[in-house]
């Protein structure tokens with residue numbers, strides 16, 4: 001690889017990164033969009049099912065729902081921006097620019113006052129991201145670099161000048177007038193997650209190591225209904241986590257599916273007046289409790305036309321040998337990080353010329369818990385804002401960091417073994433419920449792990465090592481934030497006793 005310069009470097013090719021690239025190009029910048037994904041399926045946006053919330057002419061109602069879900073920890077100014085720009089962003093980018101053909105009905109999901117979700121079947125992310133990438137690939141001002149990871153930010157005196165990029169084992173700086181991180185979430189730090197395994201918090205770790213402010217990392221959202229495998233014994237999450245799970249959209253419960261425990265009892269009415277449509281953190285904890293108490297929880301889809309309404313999900317269940325009529329086994333799974341790199345309403349981070357958008361950013365919209373179908377929307381709105389604000393800076397090459405001189409070799413299985421340890425401690429101590437002693441133990445384990453990884457990064461440079469370091473730094477940020485916050489709120493739920501085993 002050779003040194004490159006660009007006006008705007010965007011790292012990550014989910015919806016937020018694509019929106020930032022589009023807005024940067026529209027504002028006249030030459031944009032480099034670098035992504036470690038080699039296929040769109042490696043982005044969390046691709047897996048988004050439910051859809052994108054719009055206002056349907058009533059922004060106040062959407063605003064109320066976002067604030068209620070955030071459990072008093074959202075930033076009202078950020079929520080205002082989201083709801084006021086939602087409809088225009090969807091119309092301009094998704095409908096008029098990308099020709100996405102949404103289904104004619106509006107979906108309903110938990111904690112929404114009304115049906116207001118624009119969707120395409122239950123595979124909205126795929127239908128948005130594929131045309132977005134195709135559009136950008138043919139855009140004359142955008143260079144799309146696939147299978148290209150960002151390892152470290154290039155910084156000098158508090159300003160970010162781009163990043164070190166790696167492709168096929170070679171690395172070189174890409175100097176940029178401004179840098180937008182859109183690297184997604186942290187599901188790869190947990191055994192059971194609805195994210196692809198590549199979501200290891202790279203951007204959050206890079207920004208934190210460069211000195212950027214990171215906030216609200218304790219608020220990790222768990223989705224209540226991820227496919228749990230036919231039996232837990234068959235779902236060997238450590239060995240083959242990708243095969244273990246996929247999301248069963250909240251839209252399925254929105255249509256009328258019910259949750260039942262191993263005794264066949266519909267338990268949600270005993271936990272919350274809104275039953276299956278209670279806030280996501282409440283449903284997730286109830287599902288974990290009932291699995292722990294009775295052994296299994298299933299999604300009973302017999303009250304709805306599941307195969308007719310959700311053909312993709314019905315097919316995924318059938319492929320795995322599930323008899324849909326007897327109920328689909330479900331378990332909570334890590335789904336979304338509400339916190340991240342602290343940014344303002346333009347996506348500006350605390351370091352000069354660094355921006356962050358999408359799941360790696362903490363805009364303040366989600367507070368302590370995110371409302372369903374607001375993540376693609378937030379990525380779109382903040383992506384457009386940040387891309388425009390980040391265009392127009394001249395690249396200024398600086399001296400490159402010394403990681404360029406290191407050895408690429410890493411002992412076999414080093415990264416796999418460390419990641420397995422990391423995921424286990426995250427699941428056990430920083431999952432759906434936390435116990436203060438357990439959080440302290442997790443911090444100690446993660447610190448030791450980081451020491452072992454740092455010893456290698458002094459002499460070696462490889463993508464898997466940097467990904468592992470990113471995962472470990474991110475996990476530590478979650479653990480530290482959880483330890484510093486002694487108030488149960490939203491998805492940070494503290495208990496006295498040993499946490500429920502979400503498996």
Ligand code: SIN
Nearest residue numbers: 049050249250372373
């Ligand atoms: C879902 O379809 O249940 C997920 C929607 C979301 O997390 O926004």
